[in-house]
């Protein structure tokens with residue numbers, strides 16, 4: 218019987234992305250090398266980890282806001298893109314006057330974890346609402362046929 222506190226392997230993997238080194242290890246098949254502005258080390262430092270798909274080989278996700286970005290160019294600056302496209306990300310806000318994630322305090326790290334979990338739960342709820350609306354639309358169409 219599930220206890221509700223047990224985490225799936227996918228959730229454990231996702232949780233580990235608060236480590237820059239672990240984020241960096243996801244960029245094995247990253248299509249850009251270290252000469253590019255969007256080099257793996259810079260992507261990981263800007264909060265991203267690599268989640269490639271067949272259609273989107275350069276898809277990345279921010280470990281805090283969970284937004285996904287793709288369509289990278291060699292001269293794209295990961296922090297600049299993160300700030301431009303997701304200015305309300307709590308990681309972007311906390312890094313406003315800092316050069317590296319090494320500069321944040323333990324309290325800030327824990328605050329980021331809280332925001333990250335809120336974002337994760339919000340995304341799950343939005344997915345459930347979407348599924349419910351699709352189901353309701355299907356039932357409505359069936360009732361109209363009666």
Ligand SMILES: [Zn+2]
Pocket residue numbers: 264279280281282283284299303306307308309
């Ligand atoms: Zn973000």
